[in-house]
Amino acid sequence: MTYCIGLRLNKGLVFMSDTRTNAGVDNISMFQKMFTWSKPGECAITLLTAGNLATTQSVVSILDERTKAYSDREPSIIEQPSMFQVARLVGETLKEVIALNADTGQKASTAFNATIILGGQVKGGEPRLFLIYPEGNFVEASKDTPFFQIGETKYGRPIIVRAYDADMSFEDAVKLMLVSFDSTIKANLSVGLPLDLLVYENEQFEFSHQHRIDADDSYFNTISSGWGDALRKAFHSLPNFKFK
């Protein structure tokens, strides 16, 4: 499993992903699930992936190849005129890779499906956030639904629903995501540290912050232990129940 969040704020976009992949509980590995492309002053794009690792790595490799020098490697993800076109390119690539695997002679018991969060900004347009399905189609985040989660989404959802605010600072958004990840990591062995964090500030066309939060990160550990106490306090602050 996996857990990734993409959050749309008024100031920009914030992303976080875990790095654990597993095929059974006794076969776990660490793989990055966050990928970025940028062309300073022109565009900054990121993908967060969940699902079959062979599928998502293949999608990223194909997109990556296309950004290399050779002029015949078209279409390039960093040469698209809009985020909508980027989403179409990623969606089509994803759909093709899945179709290719599904058609091979070898049959696997697992599905080759994958889901992708796409975010970023292309010059001339707004920063945008998309959720791309294995079928290649996609939906965009809006004011009503300003964030997307993929993978093991349930444990960490209630706190985002309650504490998200479009006007929040990047720092608060990171704190919120860490709380959400902490609840998930505590409940599900298939989501694990380290976490990758990425921040995009509107109209910068490059990522402002990108860093990895390891198991020994002191801030994460403060949040992890502090959240238990904070939750218990919150719980006790509610009015008491009385039997009638």
Add this chain to the structure above:
Amino acid sequence: MTYCIGLRLNKGLVFMSDTRTNAGVDNISMFQKMFTWSKPGECAITLLTAGNLATTQSVVSILDERTKAYSDREPSIIEQPSMFQVARLVGETLKEVIALNADTGQKASTAFNATIILGGQVKGGEPRLFLIYPEGNFVEASKDTPFFQIGETKYGRPIIVRAYDADMSFEDAVKLMLVSFDSTIKANLSVGLPLDLLVYENEQFEFSHQHRIDADDSYFNTISSGWGDALRKAFHSLPNFKFK
């Protein structure tokens, strides 16, 4: 879907279940999922059910029939010498019902599986709490894992993990369960009000409290709106993140 919790406290047992069943989002109904049997001074037993409704109703009907007058209706759930024997009886009944449906000529696309939380006390033994699987086998709650959830368990799990305390009062346990249910109901349409609440106090051999919490219950609504504020306060009470 469904959401049910069974909680083991030092003072006794507390149970809560929702009442929504659905076959698709356009075919929802209200059905009780909590069933009780008791023989004053001898035993008090409850079942909470999740899964195929035909299966769980059939299990309860069979167990119910067996508690009726006719002496040939054996074994009776209220005549078992221990909670372990009650768990075996329920487990066997569940397994039989599932096997019976699985063998019919008619094939359905859905599974006939169901899972059951069983709790109560039989004179001469301790109050006990079990989780019974579709295969008829079961596990018992312990100090390490003092509660069971069935159905849509993920959204409401983090708060129970963090705020549960074996020494808590029945009132606090009800408050905790309502917070857990509120998070789940807000996130998943297949879990819905009203909720059934049941309390068993050690050595009473009858249930102390059993009541239904409707959508217009003022305490539930206080918890539901108050929890959002309390969570936001808890979130803001954590130390702030700083980019390095």
